[in-house]
Amino acid sequence: MRWFILFIAVISCLLLGLAVGEQWINPFAASDALEETILWELRFPRLLTAFAVGGLLALAGAWFQVLLGNPLAEPYVLGVAGSASAGAVTGLMFMPESAWAMSAGAFAGAWIGIVTVMLFSRLGPNRMLLAGVVLAAFWSAVLALLLALLPEQGLFRAFAWMMGDLSHSDIPVPVLLLAWGISLICGLILSRSLDKLLLGERHAEALGVDVKRLRQRLLLLASAVTALAVTAAGTIGFVGLVIPHLMRLLFGSLHRAVLPASAIGGGLLLVLADSAARTAIAPAELPVGILTAIIGVPVFLFLLMKRSG
Amino acid sequence: MNILIQLSNLSVERGGNTLLTELNCTINAGEVVVVLGPNGAGKSSLLLALAGLIPASGSIDLLGKPLASYSRNALSRKIAWQGALPPTEFGLTVRQRLELAADEESNKITSIADAMDIAPLLMRPLGELSSGERQRTELAALMLRDTPIWLLDEPTAHLDLKHQIQCMQILKEQRNSGRAVITVLHDIQQAMAVADFLILIDGKGGAEYGTAKQLFSNHTLSQLFDAPVVREGSVLVPDYGERIL
Numbered sequence: 338m339r340w341f342i343l344f345i346a347v348i349s350c351l352l353l354g355l356a357v358g359e360q361w362i363n364p365f366a367a368s369d370a371l372e373e374t375i376l377w378e379l380r381f382p383r384l385l386t387a388f389a390v391g392g393l394l395a396l397a398g399a400w401f402q403v404l405l406g407n408p409l410a411e412p413y414v415l416g417v418a419g420s421a422s423a424g425a426v427t428g429l430m431f432m433p434e435s436a437w438a439m440s441a442g443a444f445a446g447a448w449i450g451i452v453t454v455m456l457f458s459r460l461g462p463n464r465m466l467l468a469g470v471v472l473a474a475f476w477s478a479v480l481a482l483l484l485a486l487l488p489e490q491g492l493f494r495a496f497a498w499m500m501g502d503l504s505h506s507d508i509p510v511p512v513l514l515l516a517w518g519i520s521l522i523c524g525l526i527l528s529r530s531l532d533k534l535l536l537g538e539r540h541a542e543a544l545g546v547d548v549k550r551l552r553q554r555l556l557l558l559a560s561a562v563t564a565l566a567v568t569a570a571g572t573i574g575f576v577g578l579v580i581p582h583l584m585r586l587l588f589g590s591l592h593r594a595v596l597p598a599s600a601i602g603g604g605l606l607l608v609l610a611d612s613a614a615r616t617a618i619a620p621a622e623l624p625v626g627i628l629t630a631i632i633g634v635p636v637f638l639f640l641l642m643k644r645s646g
Numbered sequence: 647m648n649i650l651i652q653l654s655n656l657s658v659e660r661g662g663n664t665l666l667t668e669l670n671c672t673i674n675a676g677e678v679v680v681v682l683g684p685n686g687a688g689k690s691s692l693l694l695a696l697a698g699l700i701p702a703s704g705s706i707d708l709l710g711k712p713l714a715s716y717s718r719n720a721l722s723r724k725i726a727w728q729g730a731l732p733p734t735e736f737g738l739t740v741r742q743r744l745e746l747a748a749d750e751e752s753n754k755i756t757s758i759a760d761a762m763d764i765a766p767l768l769m770r771p772l773g774e775l776s777s778g779e780r781q782r783t784e785l786a787a788l789m790l791r792d793t794p795i796w797l798l799d800e801p802t803a804h805l806d807l808k809h810q811i812q813c814m815q816i817l818k819e820q821r822n823s824g825r826a827v828i829t830v831l832h833d834i835q836q837a838m839a840v841a842d843f844l845i846l847i848d849g850k851g852g853a854e855y856g857t858a859k860q861l862f863s864n865h866t867l868s869q870l871f872d873a874p875v876v877r878e879g880s881v882l883v884p885d886y887g888e889r890i891l
Contacts (some may be wrong), residue, residue: 408735533746536732542699543729544746545722590737 339587343601347388350605354384354612359619382510386569387503387611387625388604389513391576393566395584395603396520398577399595400559403531404552405462406538411578412563415469419476420450421567422499426483429491439498440507440568447564450476451557458556462538500624501573503611508569520562521600527551528592535590575630576603579637586640606633648675650795650826651696655704658688658695665691666847668704671855673843675794675824678817680837682830683847684871689830690729692847693797696828697727709794726791728798731780734773740783741768747787754790762786763809777804785813796820798829802836814839834867834875834882846870 355364355376367373397412405414412418424446428438450472457468487495506513524531530551533541542548566573584598610628617623651673658665665688673679681689695702698713698721706713708724716724732743744755759765762782772780781804788796801817802810810833817840820827828845831837837844837858844861846854848870854861864882867875874885 402736406733406735532738532742535736535738536743536746537730539694539699539727539729540732542718543697543722543725543727545719547718585737589739589742591742 340598343598343605347601347605347608350608350612351384351388354387354608355380357612357616359615383503383506383611384608385510386506386508386513387607389510389517390503390506390566390570390573390604391580391607392517392600392604393513393520393562394573394577394607395580395599396524396596397559397562397566398603399581399584399592399599400524400531400555400562401577402581403534403592404555404559405466406534407462407466408582409578410466411574412559412566413572413574413577414466414473415450415454415560416473416476417447417450417454417560417563418567418572419473419480420453421447421564422572423476423479423483424449425498425571426480426487426491426495429495430483430487433488433491437507439494443498443571444564444568447560447567451560451564454560455556458553462552497624498571500571501626501629502571503607503614503625504622506569508565513565513569516562516565517600517604520558521597523558524596524600525593527555528596531555531592532590570625573607573626573629575626575633576606579633580606583633583637583640648824649673650675650709651828652707653704654707656695656706657703658691658700659703660688660691660700664851666853667851669845669853669855671843671845673826673828675826676821677842678821678827678829678840679843679845680829680831680841681845681847682832682834682837682867682870684849687847687849688853689847690799692845692853693727693729693799693828693830697721697725697797699727722793724793725795725797726788726793728784728788728796728801730799731777731784732772734771737771737773739769739771740764740775743772743783744768744787744790748790758786758789762789762812778806778809781805782809785816789816794825796825796827796829798827800830800832802831802833810836834884838862838881 352364356362358380362372362376364376367376394412401410401412401414402408421443425439425443428442432438453472454469457465460468484495530546533544533546534551538548580603581595581599584595584602588594588598606629610632611625613632614623614625614628649672653669653671656669657667681692683689691700694700696706708716741755744759748755756765759768762785764779764782764786767775767779772783775783785801802813805813814836817827817829841858843855843857846861862882864875864877867882875882876885
């Protein structure tokens with residue numbers, strides 16, 4: 338039943354996302370070619386991008402939480418967002434006219450951040466988390482330095498990107514959807530081992546999990562997924578932190594349920610948030626990262642209170 | 647005799663400190679071995695080393711083959727380890743925790759949960775249980791592991807009297823099933839009730855293996871724990887001083 342409701346919610350939100358925007362359009366009865374174009378060439382690819390990015394962020398969040406054994410972990414906890422942002426701003430600084438410089442810079446920056454974190458992966462979850470937090474502070478400082486040096490005309494683009502921007506993703510929609518599917522399948526293959534890791538490293542090992550290898554795979558997978566999501570849509574907070582918890586409240590703790598529910602739920606939240614971002618102050622747009630928190634926080638707190646009660 | 651574990655010149659270190667050195671012993675099927683020693687002596691570390699969870703020097707042979715030659719997965723089919731209570735942050739329920747130990751939808755979960763008095767708790771998250779209930783859950787998880795060797799680290803911790811006695815009974819029953827049990831205990835009387843053999847770790851690097859008869863004297867235990875142990879009839883008990891009741 339819960340899965341059916343989630344499925345209906347996805348369809349409803351996609352239809353809603355198609356219909357709303359600067360101009361209301363009935364997805365089933367576009368009145369002219371312009372509306373057809375807006376629906377299927379502008380809004381639909383953007384909705385699919387939002388869905389895939391939201392799902393990827395939620396999956397990465399669920400993985401980082403288990404990997405680090407910390408429920409407060411999220412995709413950006415190890416500084417990948419900071420290094421990606423620094424990369425994006427570097428791209429903007431050196432090639433301000435280029436359409437793809439920010440994405441290319443973000444992708445390169447994200448991977449520099451990942452490789453740096455990987456150097457600390459053998460330290461164990463707590464120290465790796467500490468190293469990640471310190472690295473995040475380092476990348477924030479680098480980002481602040483770059484922003485201080487960035488010409489004024491670039492600042493708006495930089496800030497819009499840093500708060501999440503789905504308006505022009507440089508990564509093709511099929512690539513994002515394929516990544517969403519492959520990530521989910523990888524997650525499901527690892528799900529039993531991830532469940533055992535919830536019991537702690539020693540218990541997982543005693544139950545036959547090669548924890549060292551699992552951690553390496555998980556770190557690489559979660560980081561690669563984060564890098565892709567950040568490259569596609571900038572840094573969008575909140576989805577990766579809260580959606581996995583929300584889905585644990587609704588679907589239980591086992592990963593064979595949490596991962597698909599997060600991949601769908603994260604997509605759902607970002608589709609809703611992006612639809613609201615495009616509509617609230619149309620024809621202008623709000624940064625989608627603001628909306629993910631405004632929509633997601635009350636829903637999460639409501640469910641948390643209800644379950645605790 | 648069916649030899650399950652053979653230790654030769656085993657030394658265990660943690661954080662650069664040598665906890666025990668040159669432990670030699672052979673543990674057969676159907677034997678209960680109790681590990682005794684003061685806090686920090688290395689009892690838990692010895693179990694971790696036997697489970698292959700931390701490195702150790704010397705040799706550990708499991709069923710005639712070096713422990714290191716087993717893969718993680720193969721080792722988990724030979725040895726079950728009950729250690730510290732697992733974390734509760736992610737909301738696993740008691741049933742889910744037991745399913746992870748059973749590694750499949752075991753039909754034994756309900757009967758073992760019944761036996762450990764946790765059947766009414768099966769759908770509750772681990773974080774909502776008392777320490778004693780969580781400990782019983784961990785014992786139930788161990789009982790679901792059909793391995794020839796059990797390693798238990800203070801299995802009676804947090805348990806009330808009824809369940810301490812039940813736990814001792816479970817350990818004794820393993821003799822008949824041909825399982826080797828190595829358990830850390832703090833209670834001398836519990837140790838006397840179940841032990842076929844003892845490993846005494848003195849906290850200064852020394853470790854001794856032998857029968858209760860060879861090793862259990864009030865003098866040895868007083869020295870081991872640096873605390874008075876007296877004989878009352880045929881049993882050894884800690885000397886708590888004059889009785890109030």
